[in-house]
Amino acid sequence: MKKEIISITGTLGSGKSSTADLVARELGFQRFSAGDFFRKIGLDLGISLNEVSKRAETDPIIDERTDTEVKKVADMSKIVIDSRMAFHFIPGSFKVYLDLPPTIAKGRILNNLKENALRKQSESSSNPEEIYEKIVSRLESEKKRYKELYGVTHTDKNNYDLVIDTDKNNLEQVVDIIVKEYKKWIKND
Numbered sequence: 483m484k485k486e487i488i489s490i491t492g493t494l495g496s497g498k499s500s501t502a503d504l505v506a507r508e509l510g511f512q513r514f515s516a517g518d519f520f521r522k523i524g525l526d527l528g529i530s531l532n533e534v535s536k537r538a539e540t541d542p543i544i545d546e547r548t549d550t551e552v553k554k555v556a557d558m559s560k561i562v563i564d565s566r567m568a569f570h571f572i573p574g575s576f577k578v579y580l581d582l583p584p585t586i587a588k589g590r591i592l593n594n595l596k597e598n599a600l601r602k603q604s605e606s607s608s609n610p611e612e613i614y615e616k617i618v619s620r621l622e623s624e625k626k627r628y629k630e631l632y633g634v635t636h637t638d639k640n641n642y643d644l645v646i647d648t649d650k651n652n653l654e655q656v657v658d659i660i661v662k663e664y665k666k667w668i669k670n671d
Contacts, residue, residue, distance in 0.1 A: 485575055486511075486559045488664055489568035491636060492580030494617045495587025496648045497656065498564040501580060504657045506562040509664075516552050516565035523547060532616050535623040545631060566624060566636050576664045579642040580656065584617045586649050591617070643667060 488511070490502050499515055506513040523544060524534040538544040552565050556572045569577040591613050621637075628636050639645045644663050646656050 483574050484668060485556075485572065486561075486668065487555065487568075487572055487575040488562045488578060488660065489572055489575040490562065490564045490578045490580065490660075491566050491569060491642075492578075492648070493582045493584065493587060493637070494620060495584075495591040496580035496582035497653060498580055500653055501648075501656050501660065502562045502564040504653065505660050505664075508657060508661050509562070510560070512558065512561040514551075514555050514561060514563045514565075516548055516563065516568070519551050520544075520548050532620055532623075535620045535627075539623055539627055542631070545627060567628065567632065567634075569636070569641050570632055570634050576667050577642040577644070578660055579639055579645045580648050581639070581645060582648045584614055584621075587617055 488502075488505060488509075490498050490505070492498050499517060502513060502515065505511070520534065521531055524531050527534065527537075529537070534544060549567060549571065552563065552568050553571050555561055555563050555568070563572075563575075565571075568575060569579075625635060625637065628634055634641070644660065646659055648656055651659065
């Protein structure tokens with residue numbers, strides 16, 4: 483059964499947060515970020531985002547805390563959520579995957595570190611190559627955990643209703659595409 487929920491996931495640095503913010507504003511929906519919640523866990527533990535990801539490989543409590551928050555959204559309506567696993571936990575949502583190669587993502591993340599206070603606190607780095615290594619390491623950690631925990635590969639584009647290359651489309655274009663496709667999707671049974 484379709485829900486008035488848009489779940490957005492994608493590669494690191496692909497613009498999930500910015501996109502989700504603008505899609506929510508455009509549609510008058512609420513907004514939830516599992517990534518921000520995960521970053522706050524790291525800050526509470528006094529460790530970096532990559533360290534949280536590595537620790538989560540052996541400490542299931544970390545993913546359980548995040549997943550519990552994501553699952554709460556499933557009972558809501560008119561909400562946009564950016565989360566790696568919302569597509570899995572909320573199968574009735576409109577599932578969007580934002581794609582971007584890590585070689586391009588490293589520059590976006592570096593720029594975002596200058597502006598995003600929460601990201602700056604949880605992901606300190608000023609070197610693009612170090613950021614690239616962290617992206618690749620975190621992606622591998624996530625793939626391993628989600629496959630072991632849920633039996634899914636969150637990067638498999640077949641899991642999604644819509645896949646958008648955010649290198650070929652700017653933020654405004656991505657938002658327009660999502661809003662247009664969501665409206666078509668929600669009308670069709």
